[in-house]
Amino acid sequence: MIPVQEEKSEAARSSSLIASDQVEGTAVVRPDGKQIGTIKRIMIDKKTGQVAYAVMTFGGFLGFGEDFYPLPWSLLTYNPVLDGYEVDITKEQLKNAPKHRRDEMWAIDNRVQEKAIYDYYNQPFYWGM
Numbered sequence: 472m473i474p475v476q477e478e479k480s481e482a483a484r485s486s487s488l489i490a491s492d493q494v495e496g497t498a499v500v501r502p503d504g505k506q507i508g509t510i511k512r513i514m515i516d517k518k519t520g521q522v523a524y525a526v527m528t529f530g531g532f533l534g535f536g537e538d539f540y541p542l543p544w545s546l547l548t549y550n551p552v553l554d555g556y557e558v559d560i561t562k563e564q565l566k567n568a569p570k571h572r573r574d575e576m577w578a579i580d581n582r583v584q585e586k587a588i589y590d591y592y593n594q595p596f597y598w599g600m
Contacts, residue, residue, distance in 0.1 A: 498555030499527050507565070510556065511539060521597050524588060525556070540570045543594040
């Protein structure tokens, strides 16, 4: 059994593996270090085991008015100095990015939606074509 740890140890930060519960709530930052959101959840392909995308949240207050932005996992790079996931996207890109509101349903396992996400960010599809 793997013990659950509330805080990330130095060994956990330097390891190439991370528990999903430690990804959730991690900062998403621009290369300049400015935080633009946090990881709400990661979506994993059940058949391949690959991370499909991370869902980033930002905006709103106490969860109200918050938007959800799916980001291809390949777009994120963990930065141990910032203890967050670095992403090089502009405010304008984010403004027009695929998203949904808390009160909207997001179709899980919808290749059309996933393709739109990957196309928008010009990233290779994790599932191949």
